[in-house]
Amino acid sequence: MIDLYTWTTPNGRKVSIMLEELGVEYNVHSIDISKDEQFAPDFLKIAPNNRIPAIVDHDTGVQMMETGAIMLYLSEKYGKFMPAGDERWAAIEWLMWQMGGIGPMLGQVHHFVKYNPGKSEYAEERYSKEAKRLYGVLDRRLEGRDFMVGAGRGEYSITDMATWPWTSRFDWQKIDLNEFPNVKDWYVRIAERPAVQRGYQIPKYVTDIPMP
Numbered sequence: 001m002i003d004l005y006t007w008t009t010p011n012g013r014k015v016s017i018m019l020e021e022l023g024v025e026y027n028v029h030s031i032d033i034s035k036d037e038q039f040a041p042d043f044l045k046i047a048p049n050n051r052i053p054a055i056v057d058h059d060t061g062v063q064m065m066e067t068g069a070i071m072l073y074l075s076e077k078y079g080k081f082m083p084a085g086d087e088r089w090a091a092i093e094w095l096m097w098q099m100g101g102i103g104p105m106l107g108q109v110h111h112f113v114k115y116n117p118g119k120s121e122y123a124e125e126r127y128s129k130e131a132k133r134l135y136g137v138l139d140r141r142l143e144g145r146d147f148m149v150g151a152g153r154g155e156y157s158i159t160d161m162a163t164w165p166w167t168s169r170f171d172w173q174k175i176d177l178n179e180f181p182n183v184k185d186w187y188v189r190i191a192e193r194p195a196v197q198r199g200y201q202i203p204k205y206v207t208d209i210p211m212p
Contacts, residue, residue, distance in 0.1 A: 004028050005055070010103070016199040018071055018074055028202055033052065050144040057073075070163060072095075092157045094159045095159050098159070105127060109172070110201060113173065121171050138182075145182075148186075160190060164190045188212065
């Protein structure tokens, strides 16, 4: 049995979506970051960086923080959602792109554009411009593809699961998905998956999945 410690953020939803896609049983522990519960001593023992999500796998004794590591661990444990051969490295490459680009940069857009508009014109312009650049990178990557990596038109993988939750806040980022038609098609394709719809509402319902 896996214990998942999470909250209703893009990073949290990465792992809950993956667990739903895997169809495995897991226990959910809410870590309400609006109440600073991520700083509780018991959670610190599991996640030394005080960030959600984290897991404890009671089958193996593994406890782990950081979404990229968690998703790689789960894909290896269950043998799913990781392409084979050279495409495996493409999956890891684009997973690292999400962790180093899409995640932190769109997070800054949320901070300055969504929550603190008018505080810093420079920051709003800088991160909004970077967000559009990253959406453009993703749009070009998805040209002729259904998913981000994999042979042919691609196959659904942890790379899509890691990237999609950040794009699900396109409205917070003031992104018009019509400007990125390949991203839009990919976004809707994933949003319609039942496991994604379930995982999006972990640990609680906040809103329906935004649709363009």
